Amino acid sequence: MIKKILFVAFAIILVACNTNKKEKETSLNVPFQKFELKNGLQVVMHIDKSDPVVAVELMAHVGSAREIAGRTGFAHLFEHLLFLESENLGKGGLDKMTARIGGSGANGSTSRDRTNYLQTVPNDALEKMIWAEADKLGWFINTVTDPVLAKEKQVVKNEKRQSYDNRPYGHNQVIIDRNLYPKNHPYNWQVIGSLEDLQNAKLEDVKTFFKKWYVPNNATLVLSGDFDPVQAKKWVEKYFDEIPRGDEITPLEKRPGVVKETKLLYYEDNFARLPMLTFAWPTVELYNKDSYALNILTQYLSQGKKAPLNQVLVDDLKLTSSTSMYNRSSELAGQTQLGVRGFANVDLNEINNGIQKAFEKFEKEGISDKDLNRIKAGLETRFYSSLSSVLGKGTSLASFNTYANDPGFINKEINYTLGVTKEDVMRVYNTYIKNKNFIATSFVPKGMEKLALKNSKEAIIKEEKIVQGAEENFDPKIAAKYKKTPSTFDRSIEPPYGKSPELSVPTVxxxxxxxxxxxxxxxxxxxxxxxxxxxxxxxxxxxxxxxxxxxxxxxxxxxxxxxxxxxxxxxxxxxxxxxxxxxxxxxxxxxxxxxxxxxxxxxxxxxxxxxxxxxxxxxxxxxxxxxxxxxxxxxxxxxxxxxxxxxxxxxxxxxxxxxxxxxxxxxxxxxxxxxxxxxxxxxxxxxxxxxxxxxxxxxxxxxxxxxxxxxxxxWESKNVEIPIYKTPEAPNKPTVYFYDVPNAKQSVINFGAPALAATDKDFYPATVMNYILGGGGFASQLTQELREGKGYTYGIYSGFSGTKAVGPFTISSRVRTNVTLESAQLVKKIITDYPKNYSEKDLATTKGFLIKSNARRFETMYAKLNMLQNMSAYGFSSDYIKDREKIVTEMTIEKIQELSRKYVNPNKMIWLFVGDAETQLDRLNELGFGQPVLLNKTKEKIKH
The missing domain is CATH 3.30.830.10 (Metalloenzyme, LuxS/M16 peptidase-like)
Known part of the structure; x- marks a missing residue:
């Protein structure tokens, strides 16, 4: 099997790395087949028979770097839109199908340079996945309407608030990149784009962007796992062949960042309590030989007890507990960053002085052969670990094909790391770091500008204002009206399953x-x-x-x-x-x-x-x-x-x-x-x-x-008595609690009550009950209503977290501040109506997912280890998965209703909100659970 080949190669490499001789090249060989359709779609297939699963990945060569100033965030927006609907899969598209076929959850990500769509499925669903991926490129864009676009803008804006605006140091990368790259450089802005650009995006702008970039000749499809390649190729040709080729796409030129003079910037962060200093230097693009030496340089300088930065800043000066330095190489350019978060009230000028001392130490001592080989061994482990699942190998093959036009680079790239010498490490330090211009950001707590580097200028971030009722109204459930895209066969018919894989429980x-x-x-x-x-x-x-x-x-x-x-x-x-x-x-x-x-x-x-x-x-x-x-x-x-x-x-x-x-x-x-x-x-x-x-x-x-x-x-044994703490019963009435975080751009919500221990007979049945409520991702009602229906949140989840002790049932999310009340009201309605609304279709979806997903239950070593931990912690039998299958198979609507009423009662729950009290506290009186209890008193609201 291929996995065996991979790691035998790894073992050979490690032996080489523990010598002082010149490193040998790896004998790594990940076999693959590659072919190209007449429309330009490149297809890569890799066979791995170790588990009855297939990873399917579609990678489009479009990220934020293909956008233009004033129209940012489009690539990431499409990462969202392409899951919602297509002409032949209908509303809910791939997400609904994923739940039925037992997939790992259709997912995607966007970078500066590409967008990918991926998931692992039981191998009997491969034809279904190929059919669904083809719909993304050929039968999708007509389904995007103004209401759908308006709703998804809100979801993406919530993701931005969650990742940038409502967290400590969230604006740091924004400030660095806008100064490291010129305004007309495509890395000047963040992948997620700006709130303003997203809000201003028009339907025609979005469709034009899609038609230019989401074409077969700008995409790679990778199938990796246990399947018949001859049959798979026929399916790919059937479903993708008739999608027309797009316009020819000219590759973007490599273009490094430009820092004509060192810039010192500071920002008073509403959410930071510790000062943080970050340096950024422009370096080299992906696959440039120097990028591998930079990877080793940055790790040597900052990781572990022997790292010069840690020796000086942590051990000698005691200004911080750790340092972080890394090299980030993207398709067009690269950057090396160094970040140090000081202890409370530490002057960042002192940290700066320490950094210079550490650099001087490195200049005198360099890196030893032993340290070079030690770091290489760790980098190799990470590289090979990334290839230990079919999904990991699929993503690597797609990436190498997209950026290097050669999936076979998967078998070569590690050699660039193995070939780095001590001289290379010092050379890249002198070339890109020593005495070179850089960007420095000082992030300090509010009112503590004095901790910033001397002569720093204030960096301006346009803060979003909390305005009640400011968002537009929309109804994304309105069906789109359009002329269907023609096809040579009826694509509305979902392909059948293949031969069902058997559940194989590991021998314990x-x-x-x-x-x-x-x-x-x-x-x-x-x-x-x-x-x-x-x-x-x-x-x-x-x-x-x-x-x-x-x-x-x-x-x-x-x-x-x-x-x-x-x-x-x-x-x-x-x-x-x-x-x-x-x-x-x-x-x-x-x-x-x-x-x-x-x-x-x-x-x-x-x-x-x-x-x-x-x-x-x-x-x-x-x-x-x-x-x-x-x-x-x-x-x-x-x-x-x-x-x-x-x-x-x-x-x-x-x-x-x-x-x-x-x-x-x-x-x-x-x-x-x-x-x-x-x-x-x-x-x-x-x-x-x-x-x-x-x-x-x-x-x-x-x-x-x-x-x-x-x-x-x-190891001598002794008696250890572990105290047992009894979890309180669920409250007899609901209470609303509020914790004030002034200027919060989102409200964090945790609603719930004590419920079950993992050993309780109702625990797994209750987990089954919760799948359609909030445990099933996009199959769940909470996600469908709060994210897909209203755009209130980027994500919402519910679940039981009992262990050997009773734990709570919890609904958690981060919602847009100005819909804090509306989100809670909608959650209240959903859980109140859940027992009476639960349908035969919901039960079928639940059973389909929980049973079919068992085919990929034990693919990874981590999954097997988790199985052993469940057995030892809770006394489960080695085939407890089969016991759970029986519970799912015998589940009824009546049992779902009973469990829901017993453990998900809105009138016996704690309703906790963490957010901006000035604008949201009083509104929560309308929830109908009495006056909110304010848990903390804060200083006067900070004005901007």
Whole structure:
């Protein structure tokens, strides 16, 4: 199988990288077939028989770079529009079909240079997908009407508010790019476009844009997975051949950014609580040889304990907890960026001085062979990981064909990284960074301009004003009237299914070691990798109320060296194996997770054993860690989404329940924590008696158990009693709560109530019930009504989040500020009417998706690992998927109605809003649930 070939090649490369000899070229070979239709559509097919699924991807060579100033955001707008309707799929288009066929969820993305549409489906639905993708190019544009366009503008504008306007540092990239590239450069604006351009877009503008760029001769179709290529080619020709070729498209010329003089800019950010400094330099375009050396340079300078930037800014000056530097190469140009978020009240001039010291350090010392090879190993791991699923390989093949006109570049590109020398790394530093002009942005909290770089000029961002009733009215449900596009056959008939794939549940083995560790494994020889986690029950549940955050601090410090290895030495040991290891904490456990080559598994386990049994307990690292966590907590106080989640947990669980507390703790509790607190937590609670090992990969049961023999002998078991906190019952009446974030451009909403534990008999049936309500993406009523029907939000979701304890049913979204009330009223109506409105068609859609999607249930190692975790945490059997299939098959409308009335009652819910109180608080009286409770008092609203 191809996956085996991929990773054998990877193993060969890693051996080469651990020598000082010149690197060998990879023997990587991802086989593919490519052909071109007479209309110019390029088609690439890759066969992978490991799972009965196919990834289908259509990539159009059009992104924001093909737009013009004043008409920005069109490419991204089409990413949205193409899912809504086509002549032959009808309203809801691909989204409705996806739910029926068990697809992964039709999705897409837009970059500066391309737009792609993709999903993974059971292989019996391949013809259906080819039929649907053809409709995008040949039978779509007539369905776009003024009301449809008006609604989708609102959805995209909500996405912009969510990603840019209503989050800390959201405008940083906007300011950088508009200064790094001239006004007439297509990278001057953001992919999402401007609110003004989107609002001004006319239907004719949109149709003209589509007809120019969405043509077969500007697109690539990739099929990747388990299918018959001869039959697939016939289907492609049948459905795509008659789509007419478009006008010839002239490729855009490479055009680097221009910074004639260094520019220093500052911005007072309404949502920032910590100052942040960003530098940006113009560099090189995609596939330029220097881009690979820049990737290594930026990683060496900023990642890990040995990174010069971290040595100076983190360890020596203690101005920040981390630094970030990366190279971004796009089709026409590239840019390298360095970002440092300082601790509270840190002067960014001090950070600037530290950056210069770090650069001087690098200039003197350069990069060693050992560090160069270490970084290459990590870059290779990432590259190959991106090819470990059929969807990942499909996207790579589409990208290489689009940008390099050669899908075979997938087998060559890694060689450019392998070929980078120490001299190349220093050369690109001198060529693009040292003494070169750059853009510097200082993002500071409101009223703290003094922290910005000296001589910075204010960057102006046009803020959206919150105006009640400002948006236009529209009805996107009005059917479009048009003359149907002709075809040589009846395209309105959906193609039939192929042969149904069988559900194959992986074989699970179990064992228990003498010290109490329970081991769950799945042997999977598709790729020579091993993925695992060691879950230690307890986590935050074992904390005391006056020691909040200790579990998180303990887990985090376990990443920072061992008794015999400094932080840098531990990082190096892990990276030299091409492995990843991380210790993390959550509400219910501490987890050591990792991925490694099968041949390096034993060495990786030895490092885990060292991290687990011999923590370093370094006082300096502990103090740095505390400062980092406090910085995160300060920033959380300004993030509306994080505020909403933290406040919601308190309302659901009550202040006396540890589950209501932030897993990071509080600023006060972290400041007051001592190393002895961590040692006490570790000594009392990190025990094999409450530990479970989950392992998936190319390794046999006996080898796994042999690898754990040392851990079994050395890790002494102790009794650990994990407190049980009872979740309160759902409230007897609804209450509206409001948390004020002045000037918020969106309201974050969390509506819900305590409901079920994952082990309750009703948990999975209730999840089935919720599919059409809010768990089924575009198949759900909440999405169809609030996003597709009204354009109030970019996304809305509902679901049950119980674990071993009862958790809440929650409806969550981020909605346009001036429709906060209207969104809540619509949610209230939907959940009130849900039991009586649920139809036979809804039940059929639910059953179709939940049963058919099982064909791709275990495609990835992560999915298999998740299955083992469910088994060990909740006592599920190894074939619990089949038990769930039976529940779905036997589900009735009456049972759906019963579950809905029991667990989704609007009159027994918490209704939480986080947003702008000045404009929205009083309006919520109209919701009919009494006067809202204001949870915080803020300073006077900031005027602009």
């Amino acid at each position: 083995w179990k064992n228990e070691l003498s010290n109490g560790i329970k081991v769950f494994g799945i042997e999977n020889s598709e790729v020579p990798l091993v993925q695992f986690n060691l879950v230690i029950d307890g986590g935050q549940l074992l904390e005391k109320m006056d020691k909040l955050g200790v579990a998180n601090l303990t887990a985090s410090l376990m990443n920072r060296g061992t008794k015999n290895k400094t932080v840098a030495q531990l990082e190096e040991a892990i990276q030299e194996l091409g492995a990843f290891i991380r210790v993390s904490s959550s509400t219910e456990n501490i987890t050591i997770s990792g991925t490694t080559l099968a041949k390096n598994y034993s060495k990786t386990v030895a490092l885990i054993e060292e991290m687990l049994l011999e923590p370093r307990w370094d006082e300096t690292e502990f103090e740095l860690l505390k400062k980092s966590v406090v910085g995160n907590l300060r920033q959380q106080k300004a993030s509306p989404t994080t505020i909403a989640n933290n406040v919601y947990n308190e309302l659901i669980y009550g202040k006396d329940n540890i589950r209501s507390k932030n897993t990071l703790g509080t600023i006060e509790s972290v400041d007051n924590s001592t190393l002895d607190d961590l040692k006490s937590f570790y000594t009392n609670y990190i025990s094999p008696s409450v530990a479970k090992m989950h392992i998936v990969g190319d390794i046999k049961r006996d080898d796994v158990l042999a690898s754990l023999s040392n851990l079994n002998a050395k």
